[in-house]
Amino acid sequence: MKQPELKASVVSDLVLLSCVGLRPVLVHGGGPEINHWLKLLNIEPLFHEGLRVTDAKTMEIVSMVLVGKVNKDLVSLINKAGATAVGLSGMDGRLIMAKPTPNSAQLGFVGEVARVDPTILQPLVNNGHIPVIASVAADELGQSYNINADTVAGEVAAALGAEKLILLTDVAGILENKDDPGSLLKEIDIKGVKKLIDEKKVAGGYDTQSELLRGIT
Structure with missing residues (x-):
């Protein structure tokens, strides 16, 4: 702000x-x-x-x-x-x-x-x-x-x-491709987040994977 x-x-x-x-x-x-x-x-x-x-x-x-x-x-x-x-x-x-x-x-x-x-x-x-x-x-x-x-x-x-x-x-939200604003994920579950982590598409802002998962449960 x-x-x-x-x-x-x-x-x-x-x-x-x-x-x-x-x-x-x-x-x-x-x-x-x-x-x-x-x-x-x-x-x-x-x-x-x-x-x-x-x-x-x-x-x-x-x-x-x-x-x-x-x-x-x-x-x-x-x-x-x-x-x-x-x-x-x-x-x-x-x-x-x-x-x-x-x-x-x-x-x-x-x-x-x-x-x-x-x-x-x-x-x-x-x-x-x-x-x-x-x-x-x-x-x-x-x-x-x-x-x-x-x-x-x-x-x-x-x-x-x-x-x-x-x-x-x-930022717009969680992007499947950080360089493509059109790849915004409007809805995601824990399984989807784990997939993004495994594919190395999640980085920065959270110190551990567990904090990211806990943050959106």
Whole structure:
């Protein structure tokens, strides 16, 4: 959501869902905004297998940008549109407990979701508030981790028993041929995804095949 008009449109739809009785929870990342601030500080963004390489300095910037800026900007837009939003990160109320990825030697402080405790979310959604969750969390020792927002959204949805998971992205969807926009798969099941993995047509964005499968179940 790089354009203000697009942000306003998405927020308007979100508020409409809330007004008609649905109880949305918004989970967000903020890759472009993070890249912008890294470049302002003369730090080159690095990626490994679709995930951001996050050293200690980058982790500090990720937390500041996602929790302190992107999250509060979204909360402000939702409130302005007539709903009541509450900004959170995975650290608040022990909402998300993180753990390092198996290949942390390459990725640094990139984490996975160890568990989700939705206790803090229940009274918010029950009272008609819209939780806005930044995909940053900490482990048992308080170390902060940057977690893929799609993964966080799926885990939070599962913990809440959500009826639907909606992913907003800047790509058309799953393409059978990444170079052919006309090869968009409008519907796919687990068997189809496994076939794409076996044929090496799936790459980037997810660190493991199991996360991809879990993300679309």
